[in-house]
Amino acid sequence: MRAVELFAGAGGLGIGVSRAGFSPAAIIEWNHYCCDTIRENQATGLKPLVDWPLTEGDVRNFDFRGIHGEIDLVSGGPPCQPFSLGGKHRGYLDDRDMFPQAIRAVRELQPKAFVFENVKGLTRASFASYLEYIRLRLTYPEMVERRSEEWEKHLARLERYHTQGKHDGLHYNLVMRLLNAANYGIPQRRERVFIVGFRADLGIEWAFPEETHSQDALLWSQWRTEEYWDIHKVSKRQRPEGGKGKIRGMSLNEKPPLESWRTVRDAISDLPDPETKPHAAAKFHNHRFQPGARSYPGHTGSPLDEPAKTLKAGDHGVPGGENMLLRPDGSVRYFTVRESARLQTFPDDFLFHGSWTETMRQLGNAVPVQLAAIIAGSVKAHLALANVTTAGMA
Known part of the structure; x- marks a missing residue:
């Protein structure tokens, strides 16, 4: 199965996704030090990084049309500073908010699934409306904002579309949960929001892996x-x-x-x-x-x-x-x-x-490698089962 990794950082999420059995079609990261970290590990032959097709650059300038063939998974941790409890809490007013680019990737690549991770601060009450806006945009990635349309107006339009009950075109069934990494065997009490979605036409039923x-x-x-x-x-x-x-x-x-x-x-x-x-x-x-x-x-x-x-x-x-x-x-x-x-x-x-x-x-x-592998592994298992079911019906 093929994946595209956005905002790769030092590679924690990407290593976990690769360990789960996905083969990266693109790895995108803008920070030069993070890219140097990935390249240094590639130079030593460290797997799975040695085969990563790394692009150093701003995802806003990346042309997803250059990726040919079906993509099974888009993953990434959009920069979290706009929502971090330790940051300035500017959210959607912050030009470091990269969720619009994550949504663009989903719209243009139409993957079978996506996994996005972000800080606990995204669940703050002051960001509740914007979090719902992110959720609905990921659910209906083809419903883009109109020229000069403020995000609140776009949110209202998405809400009306969502409640009408009939949805044509590309859309996703997604779930979102705040996970504590310690509950999955990571030696760190790290709480992060994970947003996981599956393309609706696949008919996949999924829940987050049980705590261990x-x-x-x-x-x-x-x-x-x-x-x-x-x-x-x-x-x-x-x-x-x-x-x-x-x-x-x-x-x-x-x-x-x-x-x-x-x-x-x-x-x-x-x-x-x-x-x-x-x-x-x-x-x-x-x-x-x-x-x-x-x-x-x-x-x-x-x-x-x-x-x-x-x-x-x-x-x-x-x-x-x-x-x-x-x-x-x-x-x-x-x-x-x-x-x-x-x-x-x-x-x-x-x-x-x-x-x-x-x-x-x-x-x-970074995303803890082991936690990334657990979540990506569960996603892959459900995609594989859906592929077998589809093949059997053909």
């Missing part, structure tokens, strides 16, 4: 069976205080059915500490100590024995609290690039290009 991991299961492993500490060889004296009180307060009387949330310790415990063992750490790609971390109210780092807080990109350097490790003794240090890559489930042989600040920005904007 839970906080309750982690607490059970830590404070009921204490298996978590035994696996990591943490002595009773070194275990956090007050943990058993947590599980008593939650009245966990039987083992939860899902797997445990993965923690920062689960993700990075086999990596040497870059501050105390710099020579050993130097043997790992992008694993160097970065000085300057400090804790202050509201920015206290990610505890070692919980999933990390959301890694963030930041417009002016690396945000403090979310990108720091909080050690059991209360000290903090910045996560290295390699540790951050682990938290985003990038492979260890994946290289990042640019300064520490730039590479951390790439990671803060």
Whole structure:
């Protein structure tokens, strides 16, 4: 199956889509550092990136008519700064809003399915009408705005068309959900909106994959069976205080059915500490100590024995609290690039290009590879089943 990746960034979503079995017909990204990261990994022969047809440039100037043949999937994370909780919240007033280009890609390529990811801030009450506008435009991508038509007027026209009940031409059945990556085995509490749509003529019924991991299961492993500490060889004296009180307060009387949330310790415990063992750490790609971390109210780092807080990109350097490790003794240090890559489930042989600040920005904007593979894999399975059904009816 063939895919087109928009706003590829450092490639987190694209790697997941490729792992799910899609072959990219185009990979588009405008940021030079991100493109250099992809090219650097291509130069080492890293799969699946080595075969990616990368285009460095503004998607607004990309001619989708140059892509021949049927496209099964369009995916991407339209730039999120207009909607980020850490940004200026300009939304549709922000010229960095690339959802119109995502919609153009769907209109011109007419893929069987699409997957788009964006920040939790998109669900803010102040953006509710615009989110509905995005949803209806993706549902009916051929209903373009008229010349000089304001988006609110276009929204009203889409609403009238949607409620009439009869829809001809290209349209999609889509679902949208806020997912927490930790609930799918990623060692990070990262909440993001995913919008998934299937072309209506395919008749596909789909729902987001069921969650596989839970906080309750982690607490059970830590404070009921204490298996978590035994696996990591943490002595009773070194275990956090007050943990058993947590599980008593939650009245966990039987083992939860899902797997445990993965923690920062689960993700990075086999990596040497870059501050105390710099020579050993130097043997790992992008694993160097970065000085300057400090804790202050509201920015206290990610505890070692919980999933990390959301890694963030930041417009002016690396945000403090979310990108720091909080050690059991209360000290903090910045996560290295390699540790951050682990938290985003990038492979260890994946290289990042640019300064520490730039590479951390790439990671803060990325989709966790493992989560992307789970969602894209489910989409592919349903498309494959629809293809078999269609072939059988022919």
